[in-house]
Every structure is written in C-alpha cells, then in structure tokens.
Amino acid sequence: MAQKSMRDAINDALHLEMARDPRVIVLGEDVSGGAGGTSGEREASGGIFGITKGLLPKFGADRVIDTPISESAIIGAAAGAALAGLRPVAELMFADFVGVSLDQIFNQMAKFRYMFGGKTTCPAVVRLAMGAGMNMGAQHSQTIYPMLASVPGLKVVIPSNAYDAKGLMLTALRDDDPVMFFEHKALYPRKGEVPDGDYTIPFGQAALVREGEHVTVVALARMVAFAEKAVDAVAKDGITCDLIDPRTVSPLDADTILESVENTGRLVVVDESPPRCSIAADIAAIVASRGFRSLRAPIQIVTAPHTPVPFARELERAYVPSPGRIEQAIRQVFKE
Amino acid sequence: MSLSETELLNAYRRMKTIREFEERLHVEIQTGEIPGFTHLYAGQEAVAVGICTDLTDEDYIVSTHRGHGHCIAKGCDVPGMMKEIYGRQDGLCHGKGGSMHIADVERGMLGANAIVGGGPPLAVGAAIACRNRRNGRVSVAFGGDGSCNQGTVFEALNLAVVLKVPAIFVFENNGYSEHTGVDYAVGSHDIAARAAAFGMPAEHCDGSDFFSVHAAMARALAHCRAGGGPYAIEAHTTRFYGHFEGDPQLYRAKDEVRRQRETMDCLKRFRAVAGEHGIALAALDAIDADVLKEIDAAVSAAKAAPPPAESALLTDVYVSY
Numbered sequence: 001m002a003q004k005s006m007r008d009a010i011n012d013a014l015h016l017e018m019a020r021d022p023r024v025i026v027l028g029e030d031v032s033g034g035a036g037g038t039s040g041e042r043e044a045s046g047g048i049f050g051i052t053k054g055l056l057p058k059f060g061a062d063r064v065i066d067t068p069i070s071e072s073a074i075i076g077a078a079a080g081a082a083l084a085g086l087r088p089v090a091e092l093m094f095a096d097f098v099g100v101s102l103d104q105i106f107n108q109m110a111k112f113r114y115m116f117g118g119k120t121t122c123p124a125v126v127r128l129a130m131g132a133g134m135n136m137g138a139q140h141s142q143t144i145y146p147m148l149a150s151v152p153g154l155k156v157v158i159p160s161n162a163y164d165a166k167g168l169m170l171t172a173l174r175d176d177d178p179v180m181f182f183e184h185k186a187l188y189p190r191k192g193e194v195p196d197g198d199y200t201i202p203f204g205q206a207a208l209v210r211e212g213e214h215v216t217v218v219a220l221a222r223m224v225a226f227a228e229k230a231v232d233a234v235a236k237d238g239i240t241c242d243l244i245d246p247r248t249v250s251p252l253d254a255d256t257i258l259e260s261v262e263n264t265g266r267l268v269v270v271d272e273s274p275p276r277c278s279i280a281a282d283i284a285a286i287v288a289s290r291g292f293r294s295l296r297a298p299i300q301i302v303t304a305p306h307t308p309v310p311f312a313r314e315l316e317r318a319y320v321p322s323p324g325r326i327e328q329a330i331r332q333v334f335k336e
Numbered sequence: 337m338s339l340s341e342t343e344l345l346n347a348y349r350r351m352k353t354i355r356e357f358e359e360r361l362h363v364e365i366q367t368g369e370i371p372g373f374t375h376l377y378a379g380q381e382a383v384a385v386g387i388c389t390d391l392t393d394e395d396y397i398v399s400t401h402r403g404h405g406h407c408i409a410k411g412c413d414v415p416g417m418m419k420e421i422y423g424r425q426d427g428l429c430h431g432k433g434g435s436m437h438i439a440d441v442e443r444g445m446l447g448a449n450a451i452v453g454g455g456p457p458l459a460v461g462a463a464i465a466c467r468n469r470r471n472g473r474v475s476v477a478f479g480g481d482g483s484c485n486q487g488t489v490f491e492a493l494n495l496a497v498v499l500k501v502p503a504i505f506v507f508e509n510n511g512y513s514e515h516t517g518v519d520y521a522v523g524s525h526d527i528a529a530r531a532a533a534f535g536m537p538a539e540h541c542d543g544s545d546f547f548s549v550h551a552a553m554a555r556a557l558a559h560c561r562a563g564g565g566p567y568a569i570e571a572h573t574t575r576f577y578g579h580f581e582g583d584p585q586l587y588r589a590k591d592e593v594r595r596q597r598e599t600m601d602c603l604k605r606f607r608a609v610a611g612e613h614g615i616a617l618a619a620l621d622a623i624d625a626d627v628l629k630e631i632d633a634a635v636s637a638a639k640a641a642p643p644p645a646e647s648a649l650l651t652d653v654y655v656s657y
Contacts, residue, residue: 025464062468068498073491076457077464083446084396084465084475103488107451108458116439116447117429118652152653176655204657251657 004194009162013169027065028091032056071101079109082124095128110153131184138308160224162192167201204251212240219270230326265296297336351381377405379576382602384409386549396462398455403448418634424641453486463501482513502560531568543573
C-alpha cells in the first residue's frame with residue numbers, strides 16, 4: 001500500500017469525490033490561490049497547506065472557488081449552496097476563524113433541518129485546520145472543536161492519521177448533514193498507509209489503536225500518537241492499555257469507551273483543548289455517570305491548561321499535553 | 337416586462353392575502369393563542385410581490401424575521417403557514433420553526449431567518465448553484481434597512497460581485513431598524529448607493545407601488561440572466577405595525593401610521609391605477625372577498641389543528657446520527 005501524508009490523503013479524497021459527484025464544490029481563501037496575482041500562475045498555492053492542490057486545473061473555477069477574506073460569507077455561501085442542492089466544502093484556513101463565522105455555522109447550517117421540520121438537508125463540509133505545535137500563537141493554534149461538538153445539528157470529525165482522514169473525508173462528503181472536519185496542522189506531513197481507491201469510515205465508530213487490560217486511554221487527533229508513545233512506554237512495566245481514538249466526537253462512540261472501562265476499571269482521557277467544557281470533560285462525565293460502577297480509580301484527564309495557546313517554543317511545548325504527562329497519568333490511575 | 341391581466345390579478349391577490357394574513361394575526365395575537373414573537377409585514381406587500389411575481393419555483397429567495405409576506409409571495413401554502421405560526425403538527429415546518437423560521441424549499445423559499453443579516457451569505461451560495469447550473473435562475477436576498485449595517489451583508493455583496501453570481505439584494509427600507517430610525521442608523525442615508533459601491537448596479541424604487549418594484553425587478557432579472565452578476569434594489573416602504581407585535585412604537589409620531597395608511601398603502605395605490613391596466617375594480621372586490629374567506633378558514637383550521645407529538649422533539653436534528 002502507498003505511504004501518503006495526511007495532506008495527500010485528504011487531497012485524494014477531494015479529487016475522488018469531485019470526479020464522482022459534480023455537485024461537490026470547494027470554496028475558501030486561496031483554495032487555488034493566484035487569482036488576480038501578477039505572476040500569471042493561476043494555481044499559486046492550492047490552499048496554504050496544499051490540501052486543495054490540483055483541484056482547480058482539474059475541475060475549473062466554477063467548482064474550485066477562491067474567495068475574498070470573508071469567513072461569514074464563505075460559510076454562509078456553503079450553507080446556501082447546500083440548501084440549493086450542491087455539496088460544498090468550505091475551508092476555514094485556521095479553525096480559530098470560527099470566531100468570525102460562527103453565526104453561519106451554529107445559527108444557520110446547524111439548525112436548518114430542525115427549524116424547517118425535516119424538509120431540508122444541508123450537506124456542507126467545513127474543513128478547519130487546527131492545533132498547536134507550530135508557534136503560530138493564540139489566534140492560529142486552537143483546537144476549538146468542543147464548542148462545535150456542543151451544537152446539535154453539527155457532526156464533528158477529528159482524524160488522527162492519514163488513513164482515517166481519507167476515509168472519514170469521503171464519508172463527510174457523502175453525508176447529508178453539516179460536518180465540521182478538524183485537521184490538525186501538525187499531522188499534515190505525517191505519513192501512513194493509504195490505499196489509492198475509494199473507501200469510507202463510518203462516523204460514530206471509534207478505533208481501537210492498542211488493546212490491553214489495565215487502563216483505558218482515550219485520545220484525539222495529534223494526542224493519539226502521543227498516547228501511543230505513553231502506552232508503549234508503560235507496557236515495558238507490564239501495564240497494558242486499551243487506546244481508543246473516537247475519530248468523531250459528534251456522534252461519539254461512547255459504547256466502545258464504556259465497554260473498555262468495564263474491563264479495565266481505569267480511564268485516562270487526553271485532549272489538546274483546555275479542560276473546561278472540553279471533550280475530555282465530556283467523556284469523563286459520560287463514564288462517571290454511565291460507567292461509575294466499573295471504575296476502580298478516579299478518572300484522570302490530561303489536557304492543555306485553561307490558557308490561550310502561548311507563542312514561545314518553551315511555553316507552547318508546556319501547553320500541549322506531552323507523552324510524558326500521559327504516561328504519568330496512566331501510572332497514577334493504575335496505582336490507585 | 338408588462339404583465340397580463342391574470343398575472344396582475346394574481347399579484348393583487350397575493351398582496352391582499354399578505355395584508356389580511358397580517359391584519360388577522362394582529363387581532364389573533366391578542367388572544368394569547370399564538371406562541372412567541374411575531375413581526376408583521378403589513379405595509380410592505382408590494383415589495384415581496386413585486387419581487388417574486390416573475391420568479392419560478394427554481395428561483396431562490398432568502399427571507400428575514402419579517403418573512404410572512406415573502407413566503408406568501410413565493411407561493412408557500414397559506415393554511416400551512418398559519419398552522420406553523422400557531423405551532424401545529426402539520427404546519428409548514430411541523431411546528432418546529434414558527435413565525436421566524438418558515439421555509440419551503442420546493443417553492444425555492446430557503447427560509448425566514450431570525451438573524452438580521454444572516455440571509456445574504458446564504459443567498460450568494462444559492463446563486464453559485466444557479467450560476468453553475470446555467471439555467472437562468474436567480475437567488476434573492478431580502479433584508480431590511482437594519483440588515484444593511486451588518487458585516488455579513490457587506491461580505492455577501494462583495495462576494496457576489498467577485499464571483500459574478502445572479503444574486504439580487506433587496507433592501508426593504510421601512511424607515512426603522514427595530515426602534516431606531518434609518519436616518520440615524522444608516523450613516524450614508526442611501527443603501528442603494530452603498531450596494532453600488534461594491535460594484536453592482538443598484539436602484540431605488542417606490543416600495544408602496546407594485547409597478548415600481550416590479551419594473552426594478554425586471555431590470556434586475558434581465559441583468560442577472562444576461563450573466564451580468566448581482567444587482568441591488570432599495571425599496572422605500574413602511575410597516576403599518578411595530579417591529580414586533582406588542583411594540584408600543586413610542587418612536588413614531590402619533591399620526592404617522594394613519595397618514596401612511598392613506599398615502600403608502602400598496603393596495604389602495606394598485607386600485608387607483610387598476611383601470612389604466614385594464615383591471616376592473618369589481619374583479620379586485622371579488623378577490624378581497626375570496627381572500628377574507630381563505631384567511632378565516634386558515635385561522636379556524638390552525639386553531640383546531642393538533643400540536644406536535646412530544647416525540648417530535650428528537651426528530652430531524654440530523655438526517656442520520
């Protein structure tokens with residue numbers, strides 16, 4: 001099987017689905033780039049992370065639409081186009097820009113189907129590049145998915161690797177509900193085995209990344225690889241873990257987590273977001289309320305602190321949960 | 337584009353239907369039977385009908401919190417709307433939308449919208465669909481004078497020009513952004529000029545005169561269908577009631593509405609020129625009588641209709657989850 005980066009895996013999915021379904025369009029800032037530039041290079045960027053590269057030459061400017069820097073209009077146009085029968089993919093260059101387009105996400109696309117009595121669908125995908133690790137500072141580094149996971153009507157997808165990213169993106173593109181697709185910037189170059197062809201991964205189905213018997217570890221996005229390191233480190237001392245990657249947080253595969261905790265009695269949840277009202281807190285609450293009798297130790301959550309994402313390398317490193325902190329939490333919960 | 341006698345009678349019927357729908361709601365709201373928050377369109381009927389008369393079910397409109405008129409003008413089912421406003425199970429949105437969220441996609445009505453300025457970006461998206469289908473259809477964004485001060489509207493105006501899509505922005509200037517006068521809230525005092533500054537043709541029209549609105553819309557449609565990109569219309573109109581039902585309107589001069597009902601009533605003005613268009617007043621009288629009966633029946637049916645079952649609370653959040 002071919003080794004591909006997560007960047008190329010998502011790009012693959014977009015190419016496949018645009019070729020298969022003429023209703024799919026892509027819009028956002030610099031999704032091709034170069035419009036109105038002086039070099040004459042019409043596809044000057046293919047998205048600043050290169051995710052939409054090659055789409056413009058293949059599918060044309062009707063379907064690959066460079067927009068002004070107008071996030072509300074980008075998301076709103078995607079929502080309106082979806083109501084009118086297209087299947088748009090809107091790009092928010094940085095997930096942080098949810099702030100300037102939030103109304104169109106949570107008051108508009110999320111609510112159409114319910115408000116209109118089930119008579120509409122809004123099959124829009126919003127791609128959001130997220131995450132700390134590149135010293136981009138407080139307004140370009142957040143993992144803002146907990147906010148959107150709290151909104152009924154939205155689906156929230158958070159891939160942790162290239163294979164899942166392609167399969168989940170193909171599912172998102174064929175889904176009839178609005179999907180928020182969070183892509184961790186630090187994972188874009190990470191390679192994995194990715195088939196060339198078409199395959200989908202269903203939403204609401206967690207992946208069991210490691211199997212064990214002593215501790216259940218749940219992690220998302222970049223934290224999955226960090227948790228793998230921690231899990232492998234404690235395995236040397238005979239502590240074995242289930243490592244669960246939910247892959248989508250709305251819907252959330254709570255059953256897989258609860259079943260695992262039933263076996264292990266111990267839970268560590270790892271999340272790059274700050275702790276309050278986070279996915280970590282949500283999963284901890286679900287297990288505490290529905291799986292209390294399985295628990296043999298207090299749940300540990302490993303998250304970023306309740307601060308904005310800092311800039312300096314040393315501070316940002318301290319902000320992001322590390323494999324070491326995850327390892328500590330596993331040992332702690334195992335000891336109790 | 338001149339309209340046939342049948343088309344003119346249909347236009348009058350829709351304006352009259354909107355008027356009676358709203359006048360009757362104004363009365364019924366005081367009984368306490370209608371839940372929530374209602375914004376009446378009475379006084380602005382010529383705008384909705386003048387804009388929608390030449391549209392088909394394949395053309396899109398996006399509406400506002402004051403949306404009953406747009407719905408009726410676009411052909412939404414009137415008894416279904418009344419039931420929706422009463423929060424009934426077989427209302428147009430099964431009682432889950434209410435007055436501010438009526439939609440009917442089969443009629444190209446992409447929803448009333450309770451967020452001021454929320455609609456124009458959606459209309460641009462629907463206009464992208466029209467452009468890509470190359471079928472000559474257009475997408476209309478209704479908005480009030482209040483909406484013209486929202487950033488989303490600026491973004492939508494510019495994006496429509498940049499993408500050269502067939503979007504028509506209709507600004508219904510009824511003189512008030514909620515309780516604040518338009519001369520205070522719109523710094524430039526000229527919404528059409530503001531739209532024109534984004535790079536599209538824009539014009540003013542008399543929003544109390546069906547023929548003035550319809551003529552402006554005919555120019556907008558011709559421009560859009562020729563591939564010219566977006567167009568804007570500022571229709572000067574008034575509302576005969578408050579921002580919402582229950583608004584004491586302390587910001588309006590005491591006899592303002594009374595005077596406007598004499599001089600700016602689109603139904604009276606239509607009647608005044610009906611003869612010039614070959615329409616007999618008797619035909620309009622017959623429509624008036626018909627419409628009263630239809631609204632009566634719609635209200636009775638809505639009052640008698642069952643509310644949604646509690647199980648509906650959990651349905652239609654998602655297509656699948």
